[in-house]
Amino acid sequence: MAQDEITERISAFIRDRFLDGDPQGELEETTPLLELGVLNSLNTVLLLAHIREELGVAVPSLRINPSDLKNVRSITAMVRELQHSAV
Amino acid sequence: MDFDLSAAQKKRYAEILRESGTRLGEHRPDGDPDAVRRGFRTAAGIGVTGLCLPEEFGGGGLGALDTALGLEAFGRGCPDTGLAFGVAAHLLACAVPVRDFATDDVRGPLLKGLASGELIAANAMTEDEAGSDIGRLGVTARPVSDGYLLNGEKSWASNAPVAGLVVTYACTAPELGFLGLSAFAVPGDLPGVSFGPPLRKMGLTNCLAGRVTFTDCHVPRRYLLGAEGQGSGIFQHSMAWERAALFGVYLGLMERQLAQCVEHAGRRRQFGRRIGEFQAVSHRMAVMKQRLESGRLLLYRACWLLDEGREDKSAIALAKATVSEAAVANGLDAMQLFGGLGYLADSGVEEQLRDSLPARVFSGTTEIQREIVAKELGL
Ligand SMILES: Cc1cc2nc3c(=O)[nH]c(=O)nc-3n(C[C@H](O)[C@H](O)[C@H](O)COP(=O)(O)OP(=O)(O)OC[C@H]3O[C@@H](n4cnc5c(N)ncnc54)[C@H](O)[C@@H]3O)c2cc1C
Numbered sequence: 380m381a382q383d384e385i386t387e388r389i390s391a392f393i394r395d396r397f398l399d400g401d402p403q404g405e406l407e408e409t410t411p412l413l414e415l416g417v418l419n420s421l422n423t424v425l426l427l428a429h430i431r432e433e434l435g436v437a438v439p440s441l442r443i444n445p446s447d448l449k450n451v452r453s454i455t456a457m458v459r460e461l462q463h464s465a466v
Numbered sequence: 467m468d469f470d471l472s473a474a475q476k477k478r479y480a481e482i483l484r485e486s487g488t489r490l491g492e493h494r495p496d497g498d499p500d501a502v503r504r505g506f507r508t509a510a511g512i513g514v515t516g517l518c519l520p521e522e523f524g525g526g527g528l529g530a531l532d533t534a535l536g537l538e539a540f541g542r543g544c545p546d547t548g549l550a551f552g553v554a555a556h557l558l559a560c561a562v563p564v565r566d567f568a569t570d571d572v573r574g575p576l577l578k579g580l581a582s583g584e585l586i587a588a589n590a591m592t593e594d595e596a597g598s599d600i601g602r603l604g605v606t607a608r609p610v611s612d613g614y615l616l617n618g619e620k621s622w623a624s625n626a627p628v629a630g631l632v633v634t635y636a637c638t639a640p641e642l643g644f645l646g647l648s649a650f651a652v653p654g655d656l657p658g659v660s661f662g663p664p665l666r667k668m669g670l671t672n673c674l675a676g677r678v679t680f681t682d683c684h685v686p687r688r689y690l691l692g693a694e695g696q697g698s699g700i701f702q703h704s705m706a707w708e709r710a711a712l713f714g715v716y717l718g719l720m721e722r723q724l725a726q727c728v729e730h731a732g733r734r735r736q737f738g739r740r741i742g743e744f745q746a747v748s749h750r751m752a753v754m755k756q757r758l759e760s761g762r763l764l765l766y767r768a769c770w771l772l773d774e775g776r777e778d779k780s781a782i783a784l785a786k787a788t789v790s791e792a793a794v795a796n797g798l799d800a801m802q803l804f805g806g807l808g809y810l811a812d813s814g815v816e817e818q819l820r821d822s823l824p825a826r827v828f829s830g831t832t833e834i835q836r837e838i839v840a841k842e843l844g845l
Contacts, residue, residue, distance in 0.1 A: 413643035419601050420644050420698070424779060425841040432844060440706070440777055443699045445645040 408452040479539045485512045486543030493546040495672035505549040506583040516581025523577035531769035534714035541718025547821040548672035558708040560587030560633040567691040588629035590620035601644035607636035616680035626676035647697030658683025669820030709786040710768040716793040720758045757792035780842035783835035790825035797822040
C-alpha cells in the first residue's frame, strides 16, 4: 500500500473517531497526538485494532512508544516498516 | 488442539499443590510483616517466587501458561490468598519487567534476590489521582547527572511495607501524554524513598499494601528499566503477564472452595436428607463449576497466546474479567451453601469472598477489561 494511502486512512480514522470528524480540518501529519491527548491508552488500543484489521499490520506492544506514535507521519512510517518486515 | 496437560505439567502441579498444602495449608493470616517475609521464603522453597525467571538466577525458566499452572496449584494448596496474591504480584508485575528490561548491571543480582524470596518487590503505579487512567502521573523523574530525581507519591503498592525493591513509573516527558512515562526498579533503601504504614483493608490480609513516597530520590541510571519513555509499554507488558497468569491463584482458590462446598453438601443433612440432594443446592454448585471451567479455559488460552508471542489484549482482558467475576460470584454462592457457618470467620468461607472481591479491581477493573474488549472489537 502506498504511503499516501496509509496516511490518508489513518488520518481519516483519527478524524472520525477521536476528533468528532475534525470539522475545522485541523489534523495534519505533524499534529502532536500525544501532547494534545488525542491518543490516550484506551484510544490507542482502538487505533491499533483498526490498523490490524484494516491494514493487516499487528503492532507489537514495544512499538507503543512516543517516537512511533507521535503523529500521523510517524505512525505511517511504523506501519510501512512493519508491512515490509512481515513479507 | 490438545486440552491435556503434559506429564511434566501434571507432575509440577501435583508437587506444588502438595508442598503448599503441607507447608502453608494451616497458615492463618494475621498481617504480621515477619510472618509475611517467612511466607515468601516458604513460597520460594516451593519454587513459586521465581516460576518464570531464568534458571541461571534460581528461577524455574517457565512460560506464562506453566507459571499460571504453578500459581493455580499454589493458590489451591495455600488458603492464605493474601500471601499467594503478594507472591504472584511480586513475580509478575515486578520480576517480569526486571527480567525483560533491567540493565545488565543490575539484572542478575535483582533476579537472584527476587527468585529466592529474600528480595520482595512491590509494583507502584497507582496514585491518588491516577487509577484506571494512568495518562497523567503526578510522580515525576527529572534527568540529573548519572540518573533521575524522583518526586511524588504512589497511593497503593501491594507488598510495599515488606519490599526491598519498588518497580515504579514516573513522568519524564509531560508533553508526550500517556507515553511520557519511564519505568524504574528502585531499591527500597535508597535515600528519599519512604513507605507508609500498612493500609487497613477488607481482605488479602497477608498481602501488606502501602503508600510509597519519593522525595528528591536520586535513582542511578542503572535502575532505569528499558529506555527513557518506554514506561508505558513496559507497564502494558507486565500487566499482560499479570492479567493472564496471576489469576491462576483464583482458579486454585475456586477449586479448593468448590471441593469444600461439595463435601459440605454431601455431609450436612436437613429435612432428613443431604442438602446436596436439593436441586437448588446442587445446581448452584453446577453453576460454580461452569464459571470455574469457563475462566480456566480463557486463562489457559490467554497464557498460551502470550507464550506464542501473540499478545492478544482481548483474550487477556476476557480471561482477567471472567476469572475475577467468577471468583466473586462463587464466593457468594459458597457463603450461601454453608449457611450460618459460612459467616463465621473460622470456616474460612467468608475470607474467600473477602479475598476475591478486590480481584475485580486490581490489575485493571472489570470495566476497563470490557473497554479493552470493546476497543478490540473496533467499537
Ligand atoms: C487489593 C488491591 C491491590 C492493589 N495493588 C496494587 C499494586 O500493587 N500497585 C498499584 O499500582 N495499584 C494497586 N492497586 C490499585 C488498583 O490498580 C486500582 O485501584 C485500580 O486500577 C482502579 O483504580 P481506582 O481505584 O483509582 O478506581 P477508579 O479508576 O477511580 O475507578 C472507579 C470506578 O470507575 C470505573 N471506571 C473508571 N474509568 C472507567 C471507564 N473509562 N469506563 C468505565 N468505567 C470506568 C472503574 O471501573 C471503577 O468501577 C490495588 C488495588 C487493590 C484493591
